[in-house]
Amino acid sequence: MKIxxxxxxFDPIIGLETHxxxxxxxxxxxxxxxxxxxxxxxxxxxxxxxxxxxLPVPNKTAIESTFRIGLALxxxxxxxxxxxxxxxxxxxxxxxxxxxxxxEPFCVNGYLDVLVPTDEGDKTFRVEIxxxxxxxxxxxxxxxxxVTGRIHGADYSLVDYNRAGIxxxxxxxxxxxxxxxxxxxxxxxxxxxxxxxxxxxxxxxVRMEEGSLRCDVNLSLHPKGAxxxxxxxxxxxxxxxxxxxxxxxxxxxxxxxVLTEGGKVTQETRHFHEDSGTSSSGRSKEEAExxxxxxxxxxxxxxxxxxxxxxxKTDLPQAPSVERKRLxxxxxxxxxxxxxVVSMGATDLIAQTVAAGATAQAARKWWLGELARKATEAEKxxxxxxxxxxxxxxxxxxxxxxxxxxxxxxxxxxxxxNKEGTPSEIVQKRNLVVMSDDxxxxxxxxxxxEANPEVVAKVKTGKLQALGPILGAVMKETQGxxxxxxxxxxxxxxxxxxx
Amino acid sequence: MSKITPEALKHxxxxxRLELTEAELAMYATQLEIILDSVDKIREVAAGDxxxxxxxxxxxxxxxxxxxxxxxxxxxxxxxxxxxxxNRFRVPRILNED
Ligand SMILES: [Zn+2]
Numbered sequence: 001m002k003i004x005x006x007x008x009x010f011d012p013i014i015g016l017e018t019h020x021x022x023x024x025x026x027x028x029x030x031x032x033x034x035x036x037x038x039x040x041x042x043x044x045x046x047x048x049x050x051x052x053x054x055l056p057v058p059n060k061t062a063i064e065s066t067f068r069i070g071l072a073l074x075x076x077x078x079x080x081x082x083x084x085x086x087x088x089x090x091x092x093x094x095x096x097x098x099x100x101x102x103x104e105p106f107c108v109n110g111y112l113d114v115l116v117p118t119d120e121g122d123k124t125f126r127v128e129i130x131x132x133x134x135x136x137x138x139x140x141x142x143x144x145x146x147v148t149g150r151i152h153g154a155d156y157s158l159v160d161y162n163r164a165g166i167x168x169x170x171x172x173x174x175x176x177x178x179x180x181x182x183x184x185x186x187x188x189x190x191x192x193x194x195x196x197x198x199x200x201x202x203x204x205x206v207r208m209e210e211g212s213l214r215c216d217v218n219l220s221l222h223p224k225g226a227x228x229x230x231x232x233x234x235x236x237x238x239x240x241x242x243x244x245x246x247x248x249x250x251x252x253x254x255x256x257x258v259l260t261e262g263g264k265v266t267q268e269t270r271h272f273h274e275d276s277g278t279s280s281s282g283r284s285k286e287e288a289e290x291x292x293x294x295x296x297x298x299x300x301x302x303x304x305x306x307x308x309x310x311x312x313k314t315d316l317p318q319a320p321s322v323e324r325k326r327l328x329x330x331x332x333x334x335x336x337x338x339x340x341v342v343s344m345g346a347t348d349l350i351a352q353t354v355a356a357g358a359t360a361q362a363a364r365k366w367w368l369g370e371l372a373r374k375a376t377e378a379e380k381x382x383x384x385x386x387x388x389x390x391x392x393x394x395x396x397x398x399x400x401x402x403x404x405x406x407x408x409x410x411x412x413x414x415x416x417x418n419k420e421g422t423p424s425e426i427v428q429k430r431n432l433v434v435m436s437d438d439x440x441x442x443x444x445x446x447x448x449x450e451a452n453p454e455v456v457a458k459v460k461t462g463k464l465q466a467l468g469p470i471l472g473a474v475m476k477e478t479q480g481x482x483x484x485x486x487x488x489x490x491x492x493x494x495x496x497x498x499x
Numbered sequence: 500m501s502k503i504t505p506e507a508l509k510h511x512x513x514x515x516r517l518e519l520t521e522a523e524l525a526m527y528a529t530q531l532e533i534i535l536d537s538v539d540k541i542r543e544v545a546a547g548d549x550x551x552x553x554x555x556x557x558x559x560x561x562x563x564x565x566x567x568x569x570x571x572x573x574x575x576x577x578x579x580x581x582x583x584x585x586n587r588f589r590v591p592r593i594l595n596e597d
Contacts, residue, residue: 024565031568040586041577043570060562082553089516091590142587158587290514295553303559 004247006256007181014176014183014248015218015230016127020169020204021137023067028136028167029056029099029299036210040160048165050062050095055298058083062167063302064108065203066134067312069169070107072197072319073129077304081106083134083296091159092138100170102293105133106304111323114189114338116182122339125182127190128174130479139164149220167206169203169475175229184248191215191244192345196320199348208240209384216270219251221259230255231265235279237272237363238448240381241345246277254279274379320347327351331360344372346382352389353396362396363389370413378417387416395423407480408432436483438490441474444482445490448473459497467491503528504533 027034030047046054067077084102098222110129115122134359139161171194179186195206206213220232238247255265269282317323324347328338331354342349346367353363367382371392375382395412398404404427415426426437427433435441448470449456458466467488474487492498508528512519519527545551573586582589 026565026567029565031563032570033567039573042573044528044573044576045568045570049571049576057561057563059565061565063562087514089514091588143592144584156592157590159590162586290510292514297554300554300556300558300561480536 001253001256001260003184003252004181006252010256010259011177011221011224011226012179012183012233012248012251012252013220014179014187015219015232016173016176016187016190016244017216017234018171018191019137019214019216020069020171020206021213022062022167022169023202023204023212024059024061024065024167026059027165028059028062028134029165030054032165034166036212038162040162043162044164048094049161050055050093056099057442058299058302059167062134064312065167065201066106066132066169067304067309068201068316069171069198069203070132071108071309071313072201072316073107073110073112073132073171075107075110075129077107077130077309078104079304080104080178080301081304082301083299084293085296086135086293088291090138091157092141094139094164098135098138099295099296099299101133101134105131106171106302112190112193113200113353114186114193114320115342116185116189117339117343118182122335125176125179125186126191127176127186130172130174132169132171135168135170137163137166137168153172183252184245187217187248188241188245189343192241192343193243193320195345196342196347200317200320200323202317207290207383207389208381211239214239214395217244217247217251219248219255221252221255223259231267233265233270235270235272236282237274239272239274240384242272242379242381243272243277247279250278251351277379327478331364333360333364337364340368344368346372346381349382349389353392356390358393358396363392365456366392366396366413367411370410374417375414385417386419387413391416391423397428398423402436402483403427403434404432405434405482405484407475408434411480433481434483435478435481441478441482441487442494444474444477445470445487447477447495449491449492449494456495459492459495462497464492464497503531 003027024034026032027048030045032043032045032048035043037466052230068179070077073266081101081104083099086098086102087096088098089096108131110132112127113123113124114127127157134171139159140163142158142160144156144158172191176186195208198206198213204212208214208297215238217238218232219235220230222228222230229357233251235247235251238244251270258265266281270279271282272279323336324342328335333341341350341364344367349367350360350363353367354360371382371385375385378385395404395409395416398412399406399409411430411432412423413428415421416423420426420429451473452469455466455469470491471484471487474482474491475484505528508524508531512524560565577583577586577588580588
C-alpha cells in the first residue's frame with residue numbers, strides 16, 4: 001500500500017534512537033587511541049579487551065561532551081548518575097557485558113525543534129528527547145564463509161576490537177505523535193538537525209558513512225482515532241539521512257499492508273538494506289531483551305554539581321538554527337533556499353566551499369543542483385559523495401575564468417566523484433579544454449550553417465532567437481567543449497548579421 | 500516456598516550460555532533460593548530511609564583526562580586467542596542472531 005493511502009487509515013508513531021561516536025582522543029574507559037581506519041586489533045589493551053584484573057576509569061571529556069549534548073538538547077542534567085552493566089553474550093564485546101547506563105542516565109527530558117515543509121507551509125515539529133546516555137561502542141564483526149557474507153550461513157566470524165570501548169552516546173526520543181504523512185520527513189529532519197547540532201558542539205565527526213552516527217527507527221501504526229497504540233518494530237542499520245526517511249516510509253507501507261490484510265504486526269527488530277530501501281525481519285524482541293542491568297561496581301557514581309554544569313552551559317555554541325539565520329543573511333539566501341540547503345544536509349558543505357573562495361550562490365548552485373542530482377542517482381547523501389568543498393570552489397573558479405563550460409564542468413564533477421584528482425588535474429587528464437580559437441571552431445560552425453538553411457533564413461531576417469539549432473549542432477560536434485559566447489559571435493559573423 | 504521456577508532457571512542458564520542437566524538445575528534451584536532468602540533478610544532490616552548501596556566506598560567523580568596511552572602489541576594480544584585469522588580474533592559462527 002502506498003504511503004498516502006496508508007495515512008488515510010492509520011496514524012504513525014515514530015521514535016528514534018541515535019548512536020553517536022564521540023571524537024575523544026582516547027577510548028571511554030582506557031587510554032587506547034580512537035583513530036579511525038587503524039590496522040585491526042592495534043588499539044586494544046587489557047581494559048577494552050576485558051582481561052582479568054583490568055579496571056576501567058572514565059574519560060572526563062566524554063562525560064562533559066555528553067552533558068553538553070544534553071544541554072544543547074534542552075535536557076535536565078541528572079545530579080546523581082551511575083553506569084550500569086548490560087549483560088549479554090556476543091563476541092562483539094570481549095567483557096561479555098557492555099558498560100552503559102540504565103535508570104540513571106546523564107541527561108533526561110529535552111527536545112529538538114525541526115522545521116519541515118508541509119502543504120500548509122513550513123511547520124515546526126517538536127521532537128521530545130527521553131534521555132541522553134553514555135556507553136561504549138562494540139567491536140566489529142566480519143562474517144566469513146557462506147555465500148552472502150551475512151551472518152546466516154556464515155561458517156565463522158572475525159573480530160576487530162579497535163572500536164570496542166570507544167565512547168558512544170545514545171540519544172533516545174519520546175514517541176513522536178501527529179506527524180501523519182510527514183513522518184518520514186520529520187524523522188529525516190530530526191536526524192539532520194541533530195547531526196548539525198552535534199557538529200556545532202564539536203563532540204563527534206558525525207559521519208554516517210563511517211558509522212560515527214547511526215540511527216534506529218521505531219515505528220507503529222494504529223487506526224485513525226484509536227486510543228491504543230499499535231505494536232512497534234525497531235529498524236536497525238539505517239546509515240544515511242535519506243535512508244531514515246525511506247526506512248520510516250517503507251515500514252509504514254509494510255505495516256499498513258499487514259494490518260489491512262487482517263494480520264498482526266510482530267514486535268521485532270528489523271534490518272534495513274541500504275541498496276533496496278527495504279527491511280527484513282531480525283530476531284523477535286521478547287527473547288532478546290533480557291540484559292539483567294545492574295549498577296557497575298567498577299565505576300563510582302558521577303555527581304553533576306551545578307557549578308560544573310553551569311560552566312559547561314556558558315561554553316555552548318549558538319544553536320544551529322540561530323547560526324543558520326546568520327549564514328542565510330551573509331549568503332543572501334531566501335528562507336526557502338536556506339531550508340532546502342538544510343534539508344539536503346548541505347550547510348557545512350556550502351560554508352566550506354565559500355571559505356575556499358567561491359561565492360555563496362555558486363556554492364549553492366553546485367551542491368543543490370548537479371551534485372544533488374548525482375547524489376540522488378547514486379542513492380547517497382551529499383556528504384557521502386566524497387567530494388571536497390575546496391574542489392568545488394576551484395571548479396567554479398575555472399568556469400568563471402572561462403576555462404570550463406558548464407558541460408565540461410559536469411565532466412570534472414564525474415572525475416571528482418571517481419577520485420581522479422583536483423579539478424585542474426582532471427581537466428588535464430581528461431583533456432577538457434574549452435575551444436575558443438576561430439580556427440578550431442570554424443569548421444564545425446560552417447558545417448552547422450550548411451545543415452540548417454531554414455534557420456539561416458530566419459536569422460538573416462533578424463530573428464536571432466532562432467539561432468538555437470545551429471549553436472546546438474556546434475556544441476554537439478565539439479562535445480560541449482566550445483565556448484558558447486564565442487560560437488555565437490562567430491556564427492553571426494559568418495552570416496554577416498549584427499549581434 | 501519456591502521462588503525460582505524451573506522455567507526461570509532454564510531461562511537464566513540460557514542467558515548465561517550454560518548447559519545444565521536436570522540434576523544440576525535442581526541443585527542450583529536450591530542454592531539460588533538460599534541466596535534469595537538471604538537477600539530478603541537484608542530487605543527486612545533496610546528501612547525506607549536507607550538508600551540502596553552500589554559501592555563499598557563513598558567515592559564519586561573519579562575520572563581520567565582524555566590522553567592516549569600505548570596499546571598492547573598485536574602479536575602478543577593475538578597469541579592469547581584460541582584462533583585468529585587476518586589479524587582478527589576468530590570465533591565460532593553465531594547462530595540465529597544477526
Ligand atoms: Zn584499551
